[in-house]
Amino acid sequence: MEYFNLYANCQLVKGANMSLLCDLQMRRFYHLPNDTAEVITFLQQHAIEECLAHYGEDNRETITGYIDFLISRELGFKDHQLLPGLTPLDLSWDRYSRITNVIIEYNEAVNYNDTFFQQLFDLHVQGLEIRFYHTIAPDKIRGLLAGFNGTTLRFIKLVLPYNETLDLRTLDKLVKQYPRVKSLLIHSSPIDKQEKIFDESVPVVFFSREINSCMACGEIRTNYFTSNMELFTESQHYNTCLNRKLSIDTNGYIRNCPSMREHFGHVTTTALQEVLNNDAFHRYGKIRKDEIAVCRDCEFRHVCTDCRAYVEDPQDIYSKPLKCGYNPYTNTWDEWTENPLKQSAIAWYGLEDIVK
Amino acid sequence: MSQQILILSQSHLEGTTDHVCQWMNHLQIPYLRVNGEDLFQMQHLGDLPSNSQTGVVWYRRKISSFPAKYSLKQDDFATQYTLKRFLIDEFNGLHAFLFYTIDRQKWMNDPISEDNLNKLHVLALARQHGLNTPFTEVVTTKAVIIRLLERCPELIVKPVSECILVEDAAGGQYKMLTKTISKANLQQVPEKFFPSLVQEKIIKKFEIRTFYLDGTCHSMAIFSQDNRNTKEDFRNYDNKRPNRTVPYKLPDDLELKLGQLMKALGFRTGSIDLMVDLQGNYHFLEINPEGQFGMVSYPCNYYLEKKVAQLLNKSILHEKEIY
Numbered sequence: 001m002e003y004f005n006l007y008a009n010c011q012l013v014k015g016a017n018m019s020l021l022c023d024l025q026m027r028r029f030y031h032l033p034n035d036t037a038e039v040i041t042f043l044q045q046h047a048i049e050e051c052l053a054h055y056g057e058d059n060r061e062t063i064t065g066y067i068d069f070l071i072s073r074e075l076g077f078k079d080h081q082l083l084p085g086l087t088p089l090d091l092s093w094d095r096y097s098r099i100t101n102v103i104i105e106y107n108e109a110v111n112y113n114d115t116f117f118q119q120l121f122d123l124h125v126q127g128l129e130i131r132f133y134h135t136i137a138p139d140k141i142r143g144l145l146a147g148f149n150g151t152t153l154r155f156i157k158l159v160l161p162y163n164e165t166l167d168l169r170t171l172d173k174l175v176k177q178y179p180r181v182k183s184l185l186i187h188s189s190p191i192d193k194q195e196k197i198f199d200e201s202v203p204v205v206f207f208s209r210e211i212n213s214c215m216a217c218g219e220i221r222t223n224y225f226t227s228n229m230e231l232f233t234e235s236q237h238y239n240t241c242l243n244r245k246l247s248i249d250t251n252g253y254i255r256n257c258p259s260m261r262e263h264f265g266h267v268t269t270t271a272l273q274e275v276l277n278n279d280a281f282h283r284y285g286k287i288r289k290d291e292i293a294v295c296r297d298c299e300f301r302h303v304c305t306d307c308r309a310y311v312e313d314p315q316d317i318y319s320k321p322l323k324c325g326y327n328p329y330t331n332t333w334d335e336w337t338e339n340p341l342k343q344s345a346i347a348w349y350g351l352e353d354i355v356k
Numbered sequence: 357m358s359q360q361i362l363i364l365s366q367s368h369l370e371g372t373t374d375h376v377c378q379w380m381n382h383l384q385i386p387y388l389r390v391n392g393e394d395l396f397q398m399q400h401l402g403d404l405p406s407n408s409q410t411g412v413v414w415y416r417r418k419i420s421s422f423p424a425k426y427s428l429k430q431d432d433f434a435t436q437y438t439l440k441r442f443l444i445d446e447f448n449g450l451h452a453f454l455f456y457t458i459d460r461q462k463w464m465n466d467p468i469s470e471d472n473l474n475k476l477h478v479l480a481l482a483r484q485h486g487l488n489t490p491f492t493e494v495v496t497t498k499a500v501i502i503r504l505l506e507r508c509p510e511l512i513v514k515p516v517s518e519c520i521l522v523e524d525a526a527g528g529q530y531k532m533l534t535k536t537i538s539k540a541n542l543q544q545v546p547e548k549f550f551p552s553l554v555q556e557k558i559i560k561k562f563e564i565r566t567f568y569l570d571g572t573c574h575s576m577a578i579f580s581q582d583n584r585n586t587k588e589d590f591r592n593y594d595n596k597r598p599n600r601t602v603p604y605k606l607p608d609d610l611e612l613k614l615g616q617l618m619k620a621l622g623f624r625t626g627s628i629d630l631m632v633d634l635q636g637n638y639h640f641l642e643i644n645p646e647g648q649f650g651m652v653s654y655p656c657n658y659y660l661e662k663k664v665a666q667l668l669n670k671s672i673l674h675e676k677e678i679y
Contacts, residue, residue: 007579008602009655025600025655074600077579086577087605090657096375096382124378152378229657 001047004067006076008089011232012037015299016328022227022303023075024089029227029303030073036066043067044082093233097124098244098276105214105250105258106132106144110267113147119272120246121151131159131258133212133250138170145178156180159211162189171204172197187211214249214258215354218307220324222333225303232302235289241306243285246275256284259309284308287317294320298328312341314348322346359411361387361668364454366420367394372650372661373416379665387668392419395450404454412671413463414625414664415470416646418451464671466622470645475516475553478621478643485617487610487640490631491556498545501537501554510538510557558639564604564630567649567660568618570667573611573628574660576652577604601655606630610638618643625664627652 009024019037021030032040042051048067052060070076102125104112130144141158148156158181160166166186175181175198182202189206196203209216234240242256249255253263254275264275275281287308289301293316298304306321313319322345325336336342337355346355361380365373373389380387390405398404426443428435455467479489491508494516495501504511512534519532536557537545563578579600606614614628627647631639653660 007600009600026598074597085575085604085606087603089603092657092659094659094662096378096662098382124381229654233657 001049002078002080003047003082004043004070004076005079005083005086006040006044006070008086009229010075011089011302012040013299013302015301016297018299018328018331020299020303021075022232023073024227024229024232026074027226027228028073029225030075031299039063039066040070048078091233091236093237095126095244097126099123099125099246100244101125101127101129102245103129103131103247103258105248106130106136107250107252108140110248110252112144114267116267116270116272117147121148121153123272124152126153127155127157128153129157129159131211131214132161135161135163138166138174141174142177145174145181148178148180153180155182157183157185159185159187161211162186162206168195168197168204175202185211214309215349215351217257217259218310218321218323219336220304220307220321220326222300224305225300226305227303235302235304237288239285239287239306239308240289240304242287242308245285256281257309259307260284261309284317292318292320294328298326300326300328310345310349310351312345314345322349322351359672360409361385361672362405362410362413362458363387363389363668364413364415364417365389365391366417367391368420370417370420372648375650375661376414376664379662380668383662383665383669385665385669392417392447392451393421393423395419395447396423401453404457407458407462410458410462412668413454413458413467414668415463415465415467419447422447464624464668465626465645469622473621473643473645475642478617479640481620482617482640485613485620487613487617488638489640490558492553493555494551494553496549496551498542498547498549501545502542504554505537505539505542508556510536511554512536512557513552513554516551516553558631558633560631561634561636562632564606564632564638565652566606566614566628566630567647567652567658568614568623568626568628569660569663570624571615573606573614574649574652574656574658574663575604575606576656577602577632601651603656603658606638614640621645624667 007025011022011024013020013022014034014037017034019032019034021032021037021040023029039051039055042054046054048063052063055063067078071078099120102120128148132141141160145156156178171184175184179198184202184204186204186206188210189208191206192208193206194203195206231240234243238244242260245256247255247258247260248267249258249263252267254265254267254270255263262280264270264278264281289295289298289304289306292306295301295304295306307323308317308321310322311317311319312322322342323336325334325339326332327334337346346352363373363377377387377389388405388409395404422443426439428439452467452471455463455471460466460468476492476494479492482489493500493504495504501511514534515532522530522532524530537554563580564575565578566573566575568574579602618624618626618628621643623643623645626643626645627649628643629641631641633639649660652658
């Protein structure tokens with residue numbers, strides 16, 4: 001008898017109608033009808049012949065088609081048994097830092113070398129995003145980046161406004177000088193385009209819309225979906241948007257994310273330890289996708305970024321992200337800004353200018 | 357004086373040590389990391405970590421590279437090489453002094469066993485412990501190869517010691533990897549040659565890399581068979597179609613035997629290579645006591661770096677109870 005062995009790092013996530021087969025190693029995902037997912041699940045317990053018998057002769061071709069598809073994508077293989085040694089993937093999640101990611105909304109008046117920032121980056125923060133809403137001189141960017149040279153930071157993303165002096169050659173020089181910079185987003189650009197610098201290793205995305213405040217953040221789009229071990233496992237236990245994340249907004253206030261309403265003090269007057277010891281600071285980080293309305297029925301829930309700052313019902317932190325246009329019950333994407341049911345929340349957050 | 361965890365490593369290109377150290381910091385476990393490079397700063401022997409200070413030693417690496425270049429006044433290729441070898445021996449002589457000054461039982465792995473690990477001995481020892489190993493011989497003539505090819509259709513040749521990296525004058529690098537000998541390429545084999553290790557070629561279903569940590573096997577299956585580039589050796593990476601790497605659990609009796617073998621060698625940690633043939637039989641290949649385990653830890657979501665940090669902490673607490 002032949003069996004189909006599905007690799008353990010290919011994880012099925014079932015939604016209301018459709019499922020997602022997430023290949024966490026090759027970082028891809030496959031959108032499948034729930035019927036297909038059911039067959040794949042059945043095959044994890046039964047031989048292929050048993051499966052064909054179970055679903056009837058009429059479905060033989062369809063089912064062998066599924067198996068051929070899975071094999072062609074190298075998501076599994078046939079063998080004379082379900083190999084007993086192939087164990088399920090352990091989905092636990094942990095990191096060696098209390099804060100893994102930081103967002104800074106840049107403000108010239110804030111001193112990014114003072115104690116608060118030193119203590120913050122001593123926690124072995126891995127990723128940093130620096131958002132510039134206003135034009136900034138390249139020298140100032142270099143000065144800021146030089147301050148992170150002694151840290152264990154691995155990844156810096158710069159969000160910069162379009163400026164003719166910041167051409168690709170200048171950016172290339174910049175990232176070669178500060179190799180921690182691994183991604184750039186240039187907003188307010190005359191055109192939308194994607195480039196790569198530093199021997200094709202650093203993407204530069206030119207974005208025609210203006211990003212002049214954090215209000216633009218929190219959109220849920222398929223190109224933001226990521227199928228990998230880190231996000232998938234974290235998503236099982238924590239909020240992928242806010243868990244172990246910390247932001248410093250443009251006025252120097254410490255928040256979970258720049259868009260969240262409450263702050264936990266100011267960088268000049270609050271000690272980092274105080275923030276870390278504050279239970280309220282960690283509250284949102286514990287909200288899992290499986291607990292959020294609609295998201296819990298969505299097949300994309302464990303590849304999604306989520307957003308707890310702008311939600312459909314501002315009074316209910318367990319409601320769906322406001323800026324998500326996907327309906328997992330109909331499997332359609334609509335423009336969220338045009339949804340009549342979202343208009344009151346849009347007004348509540350004062351996002352009218354953003355949605356224009 | 358309170359006893360501490362000592363980590364012997366190198367200052368560069370040792371992500372595994374860095375990763376474990378970051379876990380130790382996060383878990384607030386105190387430790388002392390001494391890189392081989394640090395020995396160039398010592399003033400006298402008293403600067404070496406002492407036995408009384410040390411509760412447990414995790415020995416990862418000796419050194420990445422000497423902090424300064426040393427050369428002869430008169431440049432000469434052959435003597436330059438001799439000097440290089442000499443300096444490595446000098447450094448090793450100093451470094452290995454620690455193997456004797458710090459009590460043997462404090463080392464996670466017996467350092468003398470680790471530094472002198474012999475592939476042929478490990479295979480013989482593995483067989484004594486009931487592990488299945490591929491037929492292995494060391495031969496010097498084509499005539500014997502021809503006879504062996506009647507017994508197994510294909511042989512592989514690999515070093516008794518370790519693979520090396522060869523550089524040509526233009527700076528091109530050549531990795532030494534496992535090669536196959538069969539009737540098809542027999543004509544390339546000279547009549548007489550340097551004593552060489554040949555092994556029966558196992559047609560594999562998949563490979564297994566096990567990280568053994570203090571009695572527990574953390575295993576990963578590596579599927580590369582349908583991937584021509586990696587048929588013989590999974591280190592021939594194929595970036596477009598990488599090997600599939602998934603968590604795996606070895607049968608209990610096999611784990612038991614591997615544990616006994618590790619104990620016999622005095623190792624509490626190490627990487628073990630195994631192969632599974634088309635019939636599903638396991639073949640033990642070799643042990644790398646200082647093998648990288650990041651390549652097992654990440655794809656299988658095992659958090660081995662955290663487990664190593666916790667084991668070191670447990671060991672030091674245990675030491676404290678004894679004293």
